[in-house]
Amino acid sequence: MKYVHLPLNEEMRSIGGYYKIFEEGVLDYEGRKVLYLLKGAHVETSCCGSGGVAYMNIPGYLTTWKSEKNDGGLDVSEVKRIRDSAAQKKIRKILSGKYPYISVIDFD
Amino acid sequence: MVGIRSYGGYIPRYRLNKMIVFGGMGWINPANIMNAQGEKAVANFDEDSVTMATAAAIDCVTGFGREEIGGVYFASTTSSYKERLCANLVAGALAADESIRTADFAGGLKAGTTALIAALDAVGAGSANNIVVSAADCRLGKMGSVQELMFGDGAGSVMVGDKDVIAEFKGSFSTGHDFVDHFRGSEAKYDRQWEERWIRDIGFGQFVPEAINGLCEKCGVAPADFAKIIYPCYYGGARKKINKTLGFEPDKVQDNMQAVVGDCGTAQPLMMLAKALDDAKPGDKLMVVSYGSGCDALYFEVTDNITRLAPRHSITGSLANRADLDNYIKYLVWRRMVPADTGLRGEEQKWTRWTLQWRTRKSILGMEASRCTKCGTQQFPPQRICVNPECGAVDEMEPVIVSDKGGKVFSFTSDMLAASANPPAMYGAVDINGGGRYVFDFTDCAIDDLAVGKAVDFSFRIKYYDAMRDITNYFWKAVPVAEEAE
Amino acid sequence: MSEGIRDKVVILGMGCTRFGERWDDSPDDLAVEAFIECLEDAKIEKKELQASWLGSHIDEINIGKGGNFLGMALKLPLIPVTRVENFCASGTESFRGACYGVASGAYDIALAFGIEKLKDTGYGGLPDSPAFGQMQAAIGPNATAPGMFAQLATAYSARYDIPMDRVKEAMAHVSWKSHQNGAKNPRAHLRKPIPIEQITGAPMIAYPLGLFDCCGVSDGAACAIVTTPEIAKKIKPNEDLVKVKALQISVSSGEEALYTDWDGAGMLTTRKASSMAYEEAGIKDPRKEISMMEVHDCFSITELATMEDLHISEPGKGPDDVLDGFFDLDGQIPCQPDGGLKCFGHPIAASGLRMLYEMYSQLLGRWPEDRAVKDPKFGLTHNLGGVPNQNVCSIAILGRD
Numbered sequence: 001m002k003y004v005h006l007p008l009n010e011e012m013r014s015i016g017g018y019y020k021i022f023e024e025g026v027l028d029y030e031g032r033k034v035l036y037l038l039k040g041a042h043v044e045t046s047c048c049g050s051g052g053v054a055y056m057n058i059p060g061y062l063t064t065w066k067s068e069k070n071d072g073g074l075d076v077s078e079v080k081r082i083r084d085s086a087a088q089k090k091i092r093k094i095l096s097g098k099y100p101y102i103s104v105i106d107f108d
Numbered sequence: 109m110v111g112i113r114s115y116g117g118y119i120p121r122y123r124l125n126k127m128i129v130f131g132g133m134g135w136i137n138p139a140n141i142m143n144a145q146g147e148k149a150v151a152n153f154d155e156d157s158v159t160m161a162t163a164a165a166i167d168c169v170t171g172f173g174r175e176e177i178g179g180v181y182f183a184s185t186t187s188s189y190k191e192r193l194c195a196n197l198v199a200g201a202l203a204a205d206e207s208i209r210t211a212d213f214a215g216g217l218k219a220g221t222t223a224l225i226a227a228l229d230a231v232g233a234g235s236a237n238n239i240v241v242s243a244a245d246c247r248l249g250k251m252g253s254v255q256e257l258m259f260g261d262g263a264g265s266v267m268v269g270d271k272d273v274i275a276e277f278k279g280s281f282s283t284g285h286d287f288v289d290h291f292r293g294s295e296a297k298y299d300r301q302w303e304e305r306w307i308r309d310i311g312f313g314q315f316v317p318e319a320i321n322g323l324c325e326k327c328g329v330a331p332a333d334f335a336k337i338i339y340p341c342y343y344g345g346a347r348k349k350i351n352k353t354l355g356f357e358p359d360k361v362q363d364n365m366q367a368v369v370g371d372c373g374t375a376q377p378l379m380m381l382a383k384a385l386d387d388a389k390p391g392d393k394l395m396v397v398s399y400g401s402g403c404d405a406l407y408f409e410v411t412d413n414i415t416r417l418a419p420r421h422s423i424t425g426s427l428a429n430r431a432d433l434d435n436y437i438k439y440l441v442w443r444r445m446v447p448a449d450t451g452l453r454g455e456e457q458k459w460t461r462w463t464l465q466w467r468t469r470k471s472i473l474g475m476e477a478s479r480c481t482k483c484g485t486q487q488f489p490p491q492r493i494c495v496n497p498e499c500g501a502v503d504e505m506e507p508v509i510v511s512d513k514g515g516k517v518f519s520f521t522s523d524m525l526a527a528s529a530n531p532p533a534m535y536g537a538v539d540i541n542g543g544g545r546y547v548f549d550f551t552d553c554a555i556d557d558l559a560v561g562k563a564v565d566f567s568f569r570i571k572y573y574d575a576m577r578d579i580t581n582y583f584w585k586a587v588p589v590a591e592e593a594e
Numbered sequence: 595m596s597e598g599i600r601d602k603v604v605i606l607g608m609g610c611t612r613f614g615e616r617w618d619d620s621p622d623d624l625a626v627e628a629f630i631e632c633l634e635d636a637k638i639e640k641k642e643l644q645a646s647w648l649g650s651h652i653d654e655i656n657i658g659k660g661g662n663f664l665g666m667a668l669k670l671p672l673i674p675v676t677r678v679e680n681f682c683a684s685g686t687e688s689f690r691g692a693c694y695g696v697a698s699g700a701y702d703i704a705l706a707f708g709i710e711k712l713k714d715t716g717y718g719g720l721p722d723s724p725a726f727g728q729m730q731a732a733i734g735p736n737a738t739a740p741g742m743f744a745q746l747a748t749a750y751s752a753r754y755d756i757p758m759d760r761v762k763e764a765m766a767h768v769s770w771k772s773h774q775n776g777a778k779n780p781r782a783h784l785r786k787p788i789p790i791e792q793i794t795g796a797p798m799i800a801y802p803l804g805l806f807d808c809c810g811v812s813d814g815a816a817c818a819i820v821t822t823p824e825i826a827k828k829i830k831p832n833e834d835l836v837k838v839k840a841l842q843i844s845v846s847s848g849e850e851a852l853y854t855d856w857d858g859a860g861m862l863t864t865r866k867a868s869s870m871a872y873e874e875a876g877i878k879d880p881r882k883e884i885s886m887m888e889v890h891d892c893f894s895i896t897e898l899a900t901m902e903d904l905h906i907s908e909p910g911k912g913p914d915d916v917l918d919g920f921f922d923l924d925g926q927i928p929c930q931p932d933g934g935l936k937c938f939g940h941p942i943a944a945s946g947l948r949m950l951y952e953m954y955s956q957l958l959g960r961w962p963e964d965r966a967v968k969d970p971k972f973g974l975t976h977n978l979g980g981v982p983n984q985n986v987c988s989i990a991i992l993g994r995d
Contacts, residue, residue, distance in 0.1 A: 013784075016811075049453070524797075547735045560748070
């Protein structure tokens with residue numbers, strides 16, 4: 001799977017709100033590198049209500065790091081999705097410890 | 109023979125580690141480190157005395173037909189209403205008949221046992237039978253107080269009758285003392301308390317032995333005759349002193365669960381009694397003592413029938429069903445102790461239509477569904493025209509209670525937009541066992557606990573609180589059934 | 595024997611405001627803006643209008659109740675104004691009223707109006723209201739629209755055994771495609787193409803729906819003037835005319851909400867209404883005969899499931915068609931050529947008429963080449979209100995003879 005590195009701290013606007021990527025990090029886990037992203041979203045004018053989310057998502061294990069660029073000039077890495085539920089649990093626990101105020105940690 | 113026919117107990121799932129509380133407020137009262145060991149049980153944002161009393165009462169009537177219930181007594185010093193009989197809410201949730209006695213007992217922490225004595229007296233006099241007594245408290249201590257650390261939330265329930273009694277009632281002794289160790293005025297949110305030494309030495313230290321001795325003298329028994337002596341007192345030192353004064357062997361004194369639950373006020377004696385009954389054997393003599401504006405002391409003897417009682421969660425099951433609440437501020441917001449911003453949307457009118465609440469009380473409180481007698485389809489809420497597209501029969505329905513049937517998750521979501529005091533809001537369509545489908549809020553779970561096909565139980569909860577008008581209203585939510593521990 | 599609406603009504607003119615956060619514009623300003631364009635397009639004078647249907651959904655703010663608003667804002671000459679409301683299908687509902695008024699022979703020329711001024715609410719989102727009645731307000735779940743529609747996605751994935759990754763990929767393409775189209779549209783609220791990785795990287799709002807799967811609150815108005823084919827030919831003798839081929843509505847029966855046989859993977863109402871619409875229009879193979887569509891993309895999953903509910907994609911094959919570009923602007927059946935709700939937002943009662951405006955304009959070849967559908971014959975609008983288990987679906991088919 002390809003992961004496109006979006007710029008940090010830039011508002012990505014949709015019609016209902018926007019989100020930002022605050023941090024892009026790499027966690028060493030059992031000899032592999034886990035790519036994680038800390039994001040926040042603010043839903044401010046959606047029909048569905050307003051609110052938002054502060055969360056982390058994990059594209060997967062990095063297999064290459066910024067190995068190419070896409071048409072828009074953004075760096076692209078290769079990631080492998082983390083499907084093993086035991087690994088997910090452990091990684092979630094480690095990241096919860098580092099970021100205790102983040103309540104949602106999702107695996108892509 | 110009059111006595112306890114059945115019993116139940118409920119402890120809310122969330123447990124707040126007292127050191128986390130001390131971590132937040134220890135700076136203002138460092139001596140509180142003495143009280144910061146263990147954890148306290150904390151009601152979820154959608155729980156209160158009424159919902160917990162209901163949970164304990166439902167547990168209590170496990171194995172009995174709801175039509176047998178002949179009375180409901182609700183005891184609490186932290187009711188959600190000064191005036192709206194909450195025993196009617198518990199009775200409604202039990203789907204009990206409406207032509208029964210319902211009463212609220214309040215005013216002091218002995219109200220739970222007072223309700224129990226009243227029930228025993230009524231059954232003994234032959235004026236009522238199968239009275240369900242349920243006591244619950246959700247007491248508040250100011251931030252940084254001793255009470256905050258000592259109080260816990262919970263409920264205990266007993267059904268009193270004269271058939272197949274599992275613990276025979278042998279007698280009681282009561283005192284009423286206007287001993288104001290603490291009090292709460294009619295407009296106040298928090299208790300006010302006097303000096304601890306006075307409370308321990310003159311209050312507990314004097315009145316508990318007075319009640320125990322009074323009971324023993326009246327009934328011609330001695331403390332040593334009892335398999336378990338049950339009394340609430342969260343001052344460890346005072347407890348030791350009472351035990352010593354009265355010569356109790358340590359294993360004969362019922363554990364007050366201070367380090368795992370906290371003191372649950374009105375419910376405390378009944379919760380401890382439920383735990384004692386969980387472990388009791390036929391022939392055991394149990395003494396139950398309450399304390400608060402005087403004492404009640406009651407004497408029961410367990411019978412053979414206890415071996416035939418259907419299993420229930422009770423206190424033992426509730427103790428095991430726990431989840432960490434690792435956020436002290438969440439507790440403060442849930443108990444409305446700190447102002448949290450709910451935005452302009454939170455100020456929107458939340459109308460309660462009392463005509464609707466009355467008209468549909470059986471569905472709202474009792475979760476009564478309808479079953480089509482033509483095609484057998486169960487449907488909730490009750491319908492006049494059968495929802496089965498192959499049937500469509502009009503007015504061929506019979507009522508059926510589904511609150512105790514449970515269901516299976518058909519679809520679910522975890523919603524970060526829906527306003528919730530315990531986000532994310534989780535809800536989804538549940539297929540009710542026996543038929544019917546409705547969208548319920550899920551509670552007491554994490555998103556990982558939900559999956560299509562997962563079994564759920566229904567739990568009576570606060571549906572909403574209208575802060576502007578101080579109205580609390582109730583309905584049922586779905587709780588995923590806990591998996592067997594891995 | 596009933597004959598349906600096919601070929602009995604012609605759209606003489608249409609108008610549509612710019613949709614967006616029109617902070618400086620009142621409902622009157624929006625109404626006048628749409629009306630002026632419509633009247634000019636119809637080439638008639640206001641006094642020739644004989645009846646009007648007004649769609650609006652939100653009562654709490656907006657234009658108030660009843661039909662008075664339209665008569666007073668447009669200074670209509672004491673003609674009937676019938677207010678209609680049917681959740682998000684209110685726009686199509688007002689169009690239906692006007693069409694049936696004309697088709698019945700009761701009126702020669704009628705006006706259909708849809709308007710919603712929502713940005714006076716004061717907080718994000720729609721004003722709170724017990725939209726599904728008091729019982730549901732008392733005991734219904736603490737739900738939002740994305741939460742209810744999110745269940746459509748998980749049910750769809752389970753029903754057809756399609757991995758959620760693929761469903762999300764298809765949903766992202768649906769949003770991407772709409773933003774590409776909307777970027778070119780001067781009337782849209784959001785006019786920016788969004789790179790696909792920004793869409794897939796968006797946080798989850800209600801699993802599996804992310805930020806870019808949800809639409810927004812906007813102000814807007816749109817309207818149509820309709821008449822008989824005979825009168826239309828007199829007023830516009832040398833122009834192509836757009837005829838109404840079908841108008842169908844289906845409302846939930848209670849089965850989805852309370853019974854246990856619905857699979858949760860699509861809308862029964864859409865399936866029914868579209869079948870009836872094709873029959874009314876004389877369309878036998880929608881996949882081959884429908885040229886373009888505007889559907890109710892309140893959420894990308896809705897659009898995805900709708901492709902199958904409209905009997906255009908085979909059951910379970912929606913994602914394949916989407917990812918093949920079948921519904922892109924240069925695909926077989928362009929869907930959301932104007933950008934849809936994703937780019938316009940959702941002034942509730944205006945949306946149905948905005949969809950018709952796009953189909954109408956495309957059929958008459960009015961748009962520049964970069965956003966024109968090539969030689970369209972039939973345009974379908976799908977306007978859905980409510981939530982998956984209790985909803986109203988309206989379908990309209992327009993055609994050019």
